[in-house]
Amino acid sequence: MTGLAATMVRAGRRLLSSLPALFGVLVFTFLLMRVLPGDPAVFFASGPNAGKEEIEQIRKQMGLDKSVPEQLVFYLSDIGRGNLGRSMMTGQPVLKDLRERLPASLELTFTALLIALIAAVPLGVVAALRPGSIVDHGVRLFCALGVCVPTFVSGLLLIYVFYYLLGLAPDPTGRIDVFTSQPPQRTGFLSIDFLLVGDVEGWWAACKQLILPAVSMALFVIAPLARITRASMLVSLGSDFVRTARSVGLSWRKVVVTYALRNAILPVITIAGIVFSTMLGANVLVEKVFSWPGVASYALDALLSSDYAPVQGFVLLMASVFVLVNLLVDICYGIADPRVSIG
Amino acid sequence: MRFVSVRPATHVLATIALLVASAPSQAQTRAETLRYVTGSSVNTLDPNIPGSTRESFALSMSTYDRLVAFGRKQLNGKWVFDLDKITGELAESYDVSPDGLKLTFRLRKDAKFQDGSPVTAEDVKWSLDRCVTAPILGKAQLLTGSLTSADQFKVIDPLTIEVTLPKPDKLALPNLATVYPMIINSKVAKEHATADDPWATAWLKEHTAGSGAYVIETFKPGEQVIIKRSEDWNRGSPGKPAFFKRVIVQSVPEPATRANLVERGDADIVVDLQASDVQSLEAKGKLKVISTPQYNSITFVSMNNQIPPFDNVNVRRAVAFALPYDDMFKAALFGRGAPLFGATWPDGKPLDGIYPFQAPVKIDLEKAREYLKAAGLPEGFSTTFSFNVGQSSTAEPMAALIKESLGKIGIKVDIQKLPDAQMSTQINEKKLPFFTEGIVAWLPSTDYFYRNFYTGNQRWNYSSINNPELAAIAQEARFEPDKAKYEEDGRKLNAIHFSEMPQIPLWQPNQDAVMASSVEGYTYEFHRQVDYRDVSRK
Numbered sequence A: 001m002t003g004l005a006a007t008m009v010r011a012g013r014r015l016l017s018s019l020p021a022l023f024g025v026l027v028f029t030f031l032l033m034r035v036l037p038g039d040p041a042v043f044f045a046s047g048p049n050a051g052k053e054e055i056e057q058i059r060k061q062m063g064l065d066k067s068v069p070e071q072l073v074f075y076l077s078d079i080g081r082g083n084l085g086r087s088m089m090t091g092q093p094v095l096k097d098l099r100e101r102l103p104a105s106l107e108l109t110f111t112a113l114l115i116a117l118i119a120a121v122p123l124g125v126v127a128a129l130r131p132g133s134i135v136d137h138g139v140r141l142f143c144a145l146g147v148c149v150p151t152f153v154s155g156l157l158l159i160y161v162f163y164y165l166l167g168l169a170p171d172p173t174g175r176i177d178v179f180t181s182q183p184p185q186r187t188g189f190l191s192i193d194f195l196l197v198g199d200v201e202g203w204w205a206a207c208k209q210l211i212l213p214a215v216s217m218a219l220f221v222i223a224p225l226a227r228i229t230r231a232s233m234l235v236s237l238g239s240d241f242v243r244t245a246r247s248v249g250l251s252w253r254k255v256v257v258t259y260a261l262r263n264a265i266l267p268v269i270t271i272a273g274i275v276f277s278t279m280l281g282a283n284v285l286v287e288k289v290f291s292w293p294g295v296a297s298y299a300l301d302a303l304l305s306s307d308y309a310p311v312q313g314f315v316l317l318m319a320s321v322f323v324l325v326n327l328l329v330d331i332c333y334g335i336a337d338p339r340v341s342i343g
Numbered sequence B: 001m002r003f004v005s006v007r008p009a010t011h012v013l014a015t016i017a018l019l020v021a022s023a024p025s026q027a028q029t030r031a032e033t034l035r036y037v038t039g040s041s042v043n044t045l046d047p048n049i050p051g052s053t054r055e056s057f058a059l060s061m062s063t064y065d066r067l068v069a070f071g072r073k074q075l076n077g078k079w080v081f082d083l084d085k086i087t088g089e090l091a092e093s094y095d096v097s098p099d100g101l102k103l104t105f106r107l108r109k110d111a112k113f114q115d116g117s118p119v120t121a122e123d124v125k126w127s128l129d130r131c132v133t134a135p136i137l138g139k140a141q142l143l144t145g146s147l148t149s150a151d152q153f154k155v156i157d158p159l160t161i162e163v164t165l166p167k168p169d170k171l172a173l174p175n176l177a178t179v180y181p182m183i184i185n186s187k188v189a190k191e192h193a194t195a196d197d198p199w200a201t202a203w204l205k206e207h208t209a210g211s212g213a214y215v216i217e218t219f220k221p222g223e224q225v226i227i228k229r230s231e232d233w234n235r236g237s238p239g240k241p242a243f244f245k246r247v248i249v250q251s252v253p254e255p256a257t258r259a260n261l262v263e264r265g266d267a268d269i270v271v272d273l274q275a276s277d278v279q280s281l282e283a284k285g286k287l288k289v290i291s292t293p294q295y296n297s298i299t300f301v302s303m304n305n306q307i308p309p310f311d312n313v314n315v316r317r318a319v320a321f322a323l324p325y326d327d328m329f330k331a332a333l334f335g336r337g338a339p340l341f342g343a344t345w346p347d348g349k350p351l352d353g354i355y356p357f358q359a360p361v362k363i364d365l366e367k368a369r370e371y372l373k374a375a376g377l378p379e380g381f382s383t384t385f386s387f388n389v390g391q392s393s394t395a396e397p398m399a400a401l402i403k404e405s406l407g408k409i410g411i412k413v414d415i416q417k418l419p420d421a422q423m424s425t426q427i428n429e430k431k432l433p434f435f436t437e438g439i440v441a442w443l444p445s446t447d448y449f450y451r452n453f454y455t456g457n458q459r460w461n462y463s464s465i466n467n468p469e470l471a472a473i474a475q476e477a478r479f480e481p482d483k484a485k486y487e488e489d490g491r492k493l494n495a496i497h498f499s500e501m502p503q504i505p506l507w508q509p510n511q512d513a514v515m516a517s518s519v520e521g522y523t524y525e526f527h528r529q530v531d532y533r534d535v536s537r538k
Helices: A002-017 A019-035 A040-044 A052-061 A068-080 A094-129 A134-148 A151-165 A190-196 A200-237 A240-247 A252-282 A284-289 A295-304 A308-336 B002-031 B054-063 B121-133 B138-143 B186-191 B201-206 B255-263 B275-284 B313-320 B325-333 B365-374 B389-407 B420-428 B446-453 B468-478 B483-500
Strands: B033-038 B068-075 B078-088 B091-096 B102-107 B153-157 B160-164 B214-220 B224-229 B246-251 B288-293 B297-303 B337-339 B382-388 B412-418 B434-440 B503-515
Touching (some): A002 A019, A002 A308, A019 A068, A019 A308, A052 B138, A094 A134, A094 A200, A094 A252, A094 A284, A134 A200, A151 B255, A190 A200, A200 A284, A252 A295, A284 A295, A295 A308, B002 B033, B033 B255, B054 B214, B054 B224, B054 B246, B078 B091, B102 B121, B121 B138, B121 B153, B121 B160, B121 B186, B255 B275, B255 B503, B275 B288, B275 B503, B297 B313, B313 B365, B325 B337, B325 B389, B325 B503, B382 B389, B382 B420, B389 B412, B389 B434, B412 B420, B420 B434, B446 B468, B446 B483, B468 B483
Parallel strands (some): B382 B412, B382 B434
Antiparallel strands (some): B091 B102, B102 B160, B153 B160, B214 B224, B288 B503, B337 B503
């Protein structure tokens, strides 16, 4: 119990120490957006008759008529009150947009990571058990293919085969079939919300929508995960304690899974953490191809139209997620290897 | 092993059986539902909000009524909107006084807002007042029809409203049929008005209070909008509501996915596919493809007439005779559009007074070299050619061809691809020397095009041309009641355009509407989107 409390205290301290970094990200993004060429007011005033007056009006509405330091002060005080501004693009408060879209991205990324881990860890272990064998080469080839094919290509390919040709997958338009009604929103994760109301049919519909995008994302990250598993398994299989375990005649399962894999899993967790944060922000293409209403495509659209508030909100969100994921990874370390403690 | 592999197969079979079993009950509602997919999205329920998208314009046509609406006509066998035939929508009938200064509208007695209250002249006045007074997009639009002040709208009795004009402006009536002057339920809107926001713009952005054919069911900005039919609405065909019970407007950013959806029959209609996809879908022959040249829109290669060397008319002429028109037309549009090049003018004069016109330009490098020599630049010069990322599927091949062709007469071109916001900023600041852009006019009359796109130091004057004669004729033509004189003015303007060559109109791209073969009644509308009230299923 005291161990858990101590962990929580340390985690809290870690969280506090990341605040200056978050603040830096905030200010940096703010300035970066203003430095980028392109005047959002001109872009948004592009109706067939929008003239100078309209541009001025939008500028005022976005607060761009004030000086940059003034804007920064307003922005920071807004953030302090939990207001991330309003998106010109969707016309909604950024906080509301992000709150609606983050679960979509998280659900997709978690599923993709899960699929990737389930595929990558056994692949890496198998490859490490027989290095140089045909199995090892097979795994290497598979990984290389996964990395070579960009996610939007594999996404379009999967759509072509499973939706267009075979008709097995539902149409690739978002999280749920337009004709199915949404479950009451509790967690924002459709697969959980449907189960909470006991709607199995809806749950299955949501899962079907999730499979293709998750697989095309997973394909891309299987390679780093499998490679790191293999490398670290090789080290651990060659170490003294495994030799000892083998020599005393422990079962194959006990040697490989309990001793070798448990010791080899630390770097895999680290990489998984990094992969997760990258995937969350970088899966724009998958989100675009599958019309997935996630945060990454939202940020890209905002960036193209110089819509400041959503981009700033997105970067802040990503920074926070990164901090949290790192913390989580550290806690996982402690579970995997009791000698490691966060501090 | 064999046993294991059988299980997923039975599972798939069971799923298929389930789907087939549930199909009939779904099919019933599916046939009465229109699923429209688009790369853009609806971002506000009031099209007047600055920054609103074209999809928002289209949606508002179905959720709100206007006083009047455009009729439709057949153009080369395809239905398009008819600027010259204006029919009543909320107005049962209207009169234009003989001097053209008074428009009187009598409202339909049976017209009701979606909350059940009757549509009165008070509501019409409030809505039109809002359009010309509030800081919204309608203001600049109605200005083009001499509608500028709330004093011009007068309630005569609960069902009659009178609009007075300072001059007999031909565009006043058509302006009232455009997207912005929609009629709002003023009682409801006033309840949500605040001291800062007397015209309830904030509330109307997310709610509707209209008398239109459809009611909003769900609105998720950036994702989808679902609207359901209002059963009382009868402004289309007498005594009948709109055909589809529900319409789903869904954003699907990837064009290839949109093509797949409509080909497999999951989506019913789409208007923004890539030209290559349209061509292959048309070749397969399973779907209905209606291609209409967007006769109110034009794609240009534009030159800034104030920046050297493009301030020299001979340089502009040289460029006009050095563009590989046919190759560009094929590479960028797959030939899907109406060309504005390659005409023959027997006596060297414009064939008619309509803008846009097909100009007698074609690639002729000898002539181009002569013009360059006349401009004092026989060796050529260097410049940049810009286009925005949003247009890259058509502009990229165009730019490469232009670079190659101009290279032959010594003009060295650097291609510059700009993010959309950056491109509009630079155009607004008049910093780009040489670029491609497109324009659209909702009310495509010759004087309107010339006044808005060829005069004044403003953003839409892409070429920054400053020609007093052109400006004067265009201004005069605006209020010219005599058709023959108007035509003569148009000819003069077109002649000036050709001789000055401020920018080079290339073509009018097609609007390719691809739809399920069961969908009927599609009409090309002035806002270039689908009007959901037009379509039905056979």
